[in-house]
Amino acid sequence: MSMTPSDVSIGVAPDAPPEPARPPAAAPRRSWSPIPLITRLHFYAGILVAPFLAVAALSGLAFVFTPQLDSLVYxxxxxxxxxxxxxxxxxxxxxxxxxxxxxxxxxxxxxxxxxxxxxxxxxxxxxxxxxxxxxxxxxxxxxxxxxxxxxxxxTPLMTWIDDLHRNLHLGAVGRVYSEVAASWLWVLVLGGLTLWLHRQWTVRRRTRRLLLPDLTARGVRRTRGWHASLGVWLAIGLIFLSATGLTWSRWAGANFSTALSALQAHSPTLDTTLPGAPPSPTTGGGHHGGAVGTGDAVDVTAVDAVLRHAGAAGITGPVDITVPTGAGQGWLVAEDDRSWPVRLDRIVVDPATGVVARSDFADWPLLSQLSKLGVQAHMGYLFGIVNQILLAALAVGLLCVIVWGYRMWWQRRPVRADRRAPVGVPPARGGWRLLRWPLLLVGVLSTIAVGVALPVLGATLLGFLAVDLVVTAVRRRTGRSTPGTPAAGSREGEPVSG
Structure with missing residues (x-):
C-alpha cells in the first residue's frame, strides 16, 4: 500500500493514535513551613559569611588573652x-x-x-x-x-590586635567586615538551630541527637552531626557575641544609640563645672572621662587631696583621675574596675571643698547597665580568666563549625559522571513561593524591619538575592539546569555521594 507524504510523521507510526494531551501540572501546595527558605538562606549565608566569621574568631581569640600578652611584652x-x-x-x-x-x-x-x-x-x-x-x-x-x-x-600590642578585630587595620572601610560578621552570626545560629530541630523531630522523629553527634553515621551525615550538635552547645554564647558586638558597630551601633536616646537610657553625663563657675563646654564621660587638656598649668599637688576626697566618698580600687580642662572645672574621678562585681561610679571633686557631683553605676538606666556589662563580657574582662576561657572556647568552637560546614559543602558535591560538580549544589530556590500568604507577609515585614535596624544585614541580604537572581537568569539563558535539584537516587536532598 502506498503512502502519501502527508501520511508520514517523524517518529510516529502512520496508523498510531495521537498522544493524549498531558494534564497541566498542579500548582504546588502552599505550606506554613519556612524550612525550604531557611535551608537556602542558611546555605548561602554560611558559604559567603563564614570567612568573615573566621577572621573575627581568630582575631577575637588573640584579643582575649592580651592582658597576659601585655604582662609579658610590657x-x-x-x-x-x-x-x-x-x-x-x-x-x-x-x-x-x-x-x-x-x-x-x-x-x-x-x-x-x-x-x-x-x-x-x-x-x-x-x-x-x-x-x-x-x-x-x-x-x-x-x-x-x-x-x-x-x-x-x-598598649600598642592591644591596640594593634583590637584594630585587627574591629577593622582589619583598614579604618572605617574595614569596619564593614566586623559588622557583616556580627550582623549575620545570630541569623546563622537561629537558622541552623531551626533546621537541626526540624530534622531531629520531624524527619528523624528523635531528639536524643540534638546535643551529641551520631558517631555511627558516615559521610555528610556524620559531618552534619558534628556541625549541628556543636552549634547547639555554642548557640547562646554566639548570639550574645553577635548582640554585644552590634551595640558598638558603625551602623547598627548608631541605631542602637538612637534607640537609647529615644528611651532616655544612655549612661548619665557628669558635668565637671564647679558650683558658681561658668557652664563647661564639655562634660565628663568621654575619652578618659571626657576631659581633654587645654594646655593650662595644672596644680599637680592637688591630686593628693582629690584622692583623699574620693576615698572618703567610697571611690576606691582602680581609678582614672581626669585633670580639669580649665579654670572653674573640677577633677573627674572614675572607678575603673571592670570585673564582676563592677565598680564604675564617678565623682567630680573640688580639691578645696570635696565632692560636688556624683554618678553611680547603680543609678544608670537598666539598658545602659546591660550594654556596659555586655561589652565587658564580650572583651573578656567581666569574669576574669573564666570569661577569657569561655570566649576562647566560643572562638575555637565557631572555627570548628565553619570547617565542618565547608566540609559538608564538599561532601555534598555530585560525583556521578553525568552530574559532576566541584562543590555541593545549593538547596532548591523558590522556597518563598511555597509559603502561605500570611506567613510570607509577616516574613517580608520582619525582614524589612531587621534590615532597617541592621543596615549591613539588609544590604548584604539584598546583595545575596541579586546574585542569586543573576546566576539563575544566566543559567536559564544558557540552558543549564537550575542548581538545587536533588540528584537522582538521593534522599532528602542529599547527593548519592553522601
Whole structure:
C-alpha cells in the first residue's frame, strides 16, 4: 500500500493514535513551613559569611588573652622592679612624669592599683590624634619605667590586635567586615538551630541527637552531626557575641544609640563645672572621662587631696583621675574596675571643698547597665580568666563549625559522571513561593524591619538575592539546569555521594 507524504510523521507510526494531551501540572501546595527558605538562606549565608566569621574568631581569640600578652611584652612598663615599703605621694609621681615628659598636656592619672604595678600618667599631644603618651612611673623610686603610645588605655600590642578585630587595620572601610560578621552570626545560629530541630523531630522523629553527634553515621551525615550538635552547645554564647558586638558597630551601633536616646537610657553625663563657675563646654564621660587638656598649668599637688576626697566618698580600687580642662572645672574621678562585681561610679571633686557631683553605676538606666556589662563580657574582662576561657572556647568552637560546614559543602558535591560538580549544589530556590500568604507577609515585614535596624544585614541580604537572581537568569539563558535539584537516587536532598 502506498503512502502519501502527508501520511508520514517523524517518529510516529502512520496508523498510531495521537498522544493524549498531558494534564497541566498542579500548582504546588502552599505550606506554613519556612524550612525550604531557611535551608537556602542558611546555605548561602554560611558559604559567603563564614570567612568573615573566621577572621573575627581568630582575631577575637588573640584579643582575649592580651592582658597576659601585655604582662609579658610590657613587663618593664607595667610592673615595678621591686615592691618597696612606702609609695611616694601620687602628686610626686605625677611631677616626675611631667618632668620627664615636658611636651604635651597632662590629661589623666591612673594610680597603681596593686603593690607591684606602676602609676600611669597620660599626656595629650596634637600630633597623636586620638592616641596618647602614657608615662609609667615606679611609685617607690619615682623612676620612669617607660613611655608608650596608648589608645583609651590600651598598649600598642592591644591596640594593634583590637584594630585587627574591629577593622582589619583598614579604618572605617574595614569596619564593614566586623559588622557583616556580627550582623549575620545570630541569623546563622537561629537558622541552623531551626533546621537541626526540624530534622531531629520531624524527619528523624528523635531528639536524643540534638546535643551529641551520631558517631555511627558516615559521610555528610556524620559531618552534619558534628556541625549541628556543636552549634547547639555554642548557640547562646554566639548570639550574645553577635548582640554585644552590634551595640558598638558603625551602623547598627548608631541605631542602637538612637534607640537609647529615644528611651532616655544612655549612661548619665557628669558635668565637671564647679558650683558658681561658668557652664563647661564639655562634660565628663568621654575619652578618659571626657576631659581633654587645654594646655593650662595644672596644680599637680592637688591630686593628693582629690584622692583623699574620693576615698572618703567610697571611690576606691582602680581609678582614672581626669585633670580639669580649665579654670572653674573640677577633677573627674572614675572607678575603673571592670570585673564582676563592677565598680564604675564617678565623682567630680573640688580639691578645696570635696565632692560636688556624683554618678553611680547603680543609678544608670537598666539598658545602659546591660550594654556596659555586655561589652565587658564580650572583651573578656567581666569574669576574669573564666570569661577569657569561655570566649576562647566560643572562638575555637565557631572555627570548628565553619570547617565542618565547608566540609559538608564538599561532601555534598555530585560525583556521578553525568552530574559532576566541584562543590555541593545549593538547596532548591523558590522556597518563598511555597509559603502561605500570611506567613510570607509577616516574613517580608520582619525582614524589612531587621534590615532597617541592621543596615549591613539588609544590604548584604539584598546583595545575596541579586546574585542569586543573576546566576539563575544566566543559567536559564544558557540552558543549564537550575542548581538545587536533588540528584537522582538521593534522599532528602542529599547527593548519592553522601
Amino acid at each position: 613587663r618593664n612598663e607595667l610592673r615595678v622592679a621591686q615592691v618597696g615599703d612606702q609609695a611616694n605621694p601620687v602628686s610626686a609621681q605625677v611631677a616626675a612624669a611631667v618632668a620627664a615628659h615636658p611636651d604635651g598636656t597632662l590629661a589623666s592619672v591612673l594610680p597603681a592599683a596593686t603593690p607591684d604595678a606602676t602609676t600611669r600618667v597620660v599626656f595629650n599631644l596634637p600630633e597623636l590624634g586620638d592616641r596618647q603618651h602614657t608615662v609609667y612611673v615606679d611609685p617607690y623610686t619615682l623612676r620612669i619605667r617607660g613611655t608608650l603610645v596608648t589608645w583609651f588605655g590600651e
